[in-house]
Amino acid sequence: MATISDVAARAGVSTATVSRALNGKSTVDRDLAARVREAAEELGYQPNGPARNLRRQEAAVVALIISDVENPFFTAIARGVEDVAHEVGYSVVLCNSDESADKENRYIDIAIQERVAGVILSPSGTTTSVEKLTSRGTAFVAVDRPLPEQESDVVLVDTRLAARQATAHLIAQGYDRIGCITGPLGVRTADDRLAGYRDALKAARLRSTTKLVRRTEYKAAGARRAAQDLLDQAEPPDALLVANSAMAVGVLQALQEHGIRPGRDVGMVAFDDAPWAELVDPPLSVVAQPAYEIGTVAARLLLARIADNSRPATTTTLGARLIERGSSHRG
Amino acid sequence: MATISDVAARAGVSTATVSRALNGKSTVDRDLAARVREAAEELGYQPNGPARNLRRQEAAVVALIISDVENPFFTAIARGVEDVAHEVGYSVVLCNSDESADKENRYIDIAIQERVAGVILSPSGTTTSVEKLTSRGTAFVAVDRPLPEQESDVVLVDTRLAARQATAHLIAQGYDRIGCITGPLGVRTADDRLAGYRDALKAARLRSTTKLVRRTEYKAAGARRAAQDLLDQAEPPDALLVANSAMAVGVLQALQEHGIRPGRDVGMVAFDDAPWAELVDPPLSVVAQPAYEIGTVAARLLLARIADNSRPATTTTLGARLIERGSSHRG
């Protein structure tokens, strides 16, 4: 494979000039630069990334470690990150931690080893492995969930408030035994959504009981079992707040099996506006999170931090939007 | 950041021994190896990837370039690839080409520059940039779509046959003005699904007319317009074959707007078994593709080719499964 020396030889210049020309340094003669580019073209020259990164001590790459590639919320974030990063010449590599602290840890190690310029991460719980990044001075931004005791830039959605509003909406529609199906204990979004749900019950002076709350993985299968479990109780809920769209699938399956019609029989609001939410019968009321924007904001913060890692940590909180559809109306 | 020399100094050995110990070479004394590992641990040593890759002339990374991160079909492939690659110590980086030949080309360049061990790609059309990979001897496997004139390993679904069977099923259910909404010209899966659709019409001696065929991006918005267009004709179709699940969303929206009920009014089968397919009313009949398996097979082929790039190119064709639900039955 052609190296910079081959290009230099062909263009009749030194390797330094080739490097300068190909990296667009202004200190190189126009004609010479053209000759270099031509030689590179002819040889099909592709710079050796590892050599460059070794020398530069950094790769123009940002790693985006998300907890579920199959969750549209996270892939939308990925698009936001990509769009911003590409604008300024950074590549994005996507890593799927699969809600596993192990895999997350592994990818963080890889990011460090490959000397990426920065990392954007949706932390899968109470992981401490992020310290490695900060202690090494790798630029880092958390999205969707804050880190327990870490001081870092973080981009969040005010998910507690959103959960409260969604629950209040259900109450306003006349439901009064509202249940909540949320994610695992310790996952901040799951805890916040539960807290917001309780805020709303309290504000409406409805009694909050653990009998109406279920926690499970952020997956369809777990949510389905949780919903079945709730519905099989002596006093089942008459409405449900569901913490993400994968779970919503499971809950809707359970309702179907029980012959229960959303809205009329059991009110329902779920987080995340999936493309299919309007297609089910009745259409699903949702809390739409600004996922793409989370990605763009996080990417911009990361770029700023790559430029200056001493800047103070910031927290950006974006709002969510309740979209009322049929599943939260009795009519 | 600690280097191999720091570890060597601390363990009181040479850098060569550290390298050997940390890479599990058997030629190193057990006690010494332990001492080295301890020293590395204490220093929080993380090997410098670029240096290693520069020296080795290859990174233990495979690049997976897919045409749409938001499409569950491709993310399922990604999981398959990951699971196999991780087993043997390779990392997977996911790149989103977004159905753009430009971005695809860019990611291929990056993969070459970073000297990844291999590339798995769902080619976005008639791109020639793949030649770069083969001419440089980078291991390469195509998934979902074959390359025009490239001889390479490829993992496909017999999508033409599947389209034919799906269409035949619609015919068997009594539909006789069947339309087809498929992807862009030149995208092989789009062409194949159209061809299979025509095969079935021909076999049933139904006349095939371009008035019932629409081509658009593999996205919801385009499919929605296409469906509206088809339905607004003087002689609208009484059934539709739809080429992927994103498109199915658009088509269902269009049907909703026209007040048309799937199944009873217009039969419908779509490719890809999305999680929500059973939740719409009536449930959506689909062609389920073995996406995860495509990923595992492709990864295994890639690993074999990394080990021996002179092996003959193979084509693996997997079958798809028609799942009949309410949307393709008049009842």
Next chain:
DNA sequence: ATGAAAGCGCTAACAA
């Protein structure tokens, strides 16, 4: 079994 030393390909001081 271990160490010394070369060199992977590039960029950036420094010199000219």
Next chain:
DNA sequence: TTGTTAGCGCTTTCAT
């Protein structure tokens, strides 16, 4: 403006 050269951190001969 251009060239010379050192050196990034690692692996791997080659010697011992």
